[in-house]
Amino acid sequence: MDANDRSIAGFTMTGHALVHWFETSIPILLVVWLAEFDVSVALLGLVVALGYAPFGLGALPGGILADRYGTKRLILCCLAGMSLAFLIISFGTSIYAVGVGLVLWGIAASVYHPAGLSLISTGVEERGTVFAWHGIAGNVGIALGPFVAATLLIFLEWQLVTAILAVPGILAVLYGLTADFDPTAAVADDVAAGANEALSLSDLTENSRVLFASAFALVFVIVTFEGLYYRGMLTYLPEILHDLPAMDGLAIPAGLEGIEPSHYIYVGLLVVGMGGQYVGGKLTDRVEPARGLVALFAVFVLLALAFIPVTQMGLGAVIVLCGVFGFFLFAIQPFYQDAVAVYTPPDTRGLSYGYTYLGEFGLGSASIAVGGVVLGEFSITVFFLVIAAFALAGAVLSVGLLSGFGRFSGPEPQYETSADD
Incomplete structure (x- = not known):
């Protein structure tokens, strides 16, 4: 891979890992919230579902925004928005406040996949290789999110754990601001020149x-x-x-009964x-x-x-x-x-x-x-x-x-x- 491919790979891998880092930590926190706020499983499930719903439904408008405002800018907004959402959750004193933070997380997270994959497809020459590393980074986030959340909850209150989970996202924003690459290096000049032009409703249709x-x-x-x-x-x-x-009937060693x-x-x-x-x-x-x-x-x-x-x-x-x-x-x-x-x-x-x-x-x-x-x-x-x-x-x-x-x-x-x- 050339320098541009490597830069885009590093930027998108970071974003992809963090989207799933946040996503998969939520079910671990759900168990704590169920006891903390003394609410029914049905109500808490509805609140969490409202957070997950925009994650999928927001992908289409996310793709439109990526074409309009540029992929790097949108990914940075995604990382900042997810981190801010988890900080809001960390200050939540009711399940409804937590719900607001989850909805904000879902909205922010929804734009990543169309923006990140669009960036790879237009900026990377060795597209398949970067798609592979990008996917691996997502799996790292999927595995580490629940593992880190569960481990921290052994020692810390859930509010502090949620705030700590936001820290990598903040650091990723700082890293992304310094990332330098050409987002249209793999497409023709006339396509690159026409990128990010405003789309009217008729154009979109x-x-x-x-x-x-x-x-x-x-x-x-x-x-x-x-x-x-x-x-x-x-x-x-x-x-x-x-x-x-x-x-x-599996034998669990003493001290590891949980x-x-x-x-x-x-x-x-x-x-x-x-x-x-x-x-x-x-x-x-x-x-x-x-x-x-x-x-x-x-x-x-x-x-x-x-x-x-x-x-x-x-x-x-x-x-x-x-x-x-x-x-x-x-x-x-x-x-x-x-x-x-x-x-x-x-x-x-x-x-x-x-x-x-x-x-x-x-x-x-x-x-x-x-x-x-x-x-x-x-x-x-x-x-x-x-x-x-x-x-x-x-x-x-x-x-x-x-x-x-x-x-x-x-x-x-x-x-x-x-x-x-």
Whole structure:
């Protein structure tokens, strides 16, 4: 990578890690708030849901703002806004004050993915490699957020812990202000010159019409099904692991009675996902994104079905399957991120990623409601069959994308080949 690629990589990796650092610390704090404010689980769940909702729904306006005001500026506002939100939460004296802070966090966090991915897609030459490192950084944040929050809560009051969690975000803003890079180094000069021009409502409507009249419409639906699979599995897998027969009767060493083995398996899954992110990102430089999506969705189907018999097996089988699942679950992300870059014009990249994460985090969250009903009314087997159906739909749609249906009429993407190819 050249100096510009490295600078953008460092800036976006920091932002991505911190978005998920904040995101995954919230469920840990929720347990404390439940006792602190003496409220019902239903009320607290509603308050937290109101904080998470803008995280997905705000992706589309975030993409529009990225195209209008510039990606670096928007990412800095995101980092500052998330840190400020957690500082507000740290001063909360009621669940409603905490709710205000959570809503502000969700609004600030929502703009990161369209802005960060747009910056990589227009500023980086070795796009696949940076997508991979960017994804790995997100996994680091996913794993460290709950770990650090839970550890600090052993020694400190939740208000101080929340304030401490905001410190890395503040430091990241200071670092970002000094970061120097060209955000349009990887696109043509005429595209770069037209970037950040104000979009009228008619321009926005026309750009959206052009996007959804192309292969991007198919990419959007594919990403939505990936989001349904991703959200459903990661939301309910900790609970499923906790109730497995393999977890019964495990000997916990003296002094560590509070340790929950299923949580460590879950964190391990996320850590393995870093490897999947890296391998997937490197492969996007060699494999057409549609072809990679077909293969990975097919693997998703098999993995979801494999959980049905493995949940009745021993601990070793469960750990192995979770490790394989974590690797492939995150390996797909660089492929759909690259698909957006391949099937959309550069000057609407922020808008494109805004729609993408509206599907991933917004529409994809519907599987949380669907999964809850299925697990409550039916069984784990039916749950995994439903999840497998999401992946099967994604595979079928990816075959359509591979066939070239509705391909955006831009330059044909080129992929590296080795001397042996």
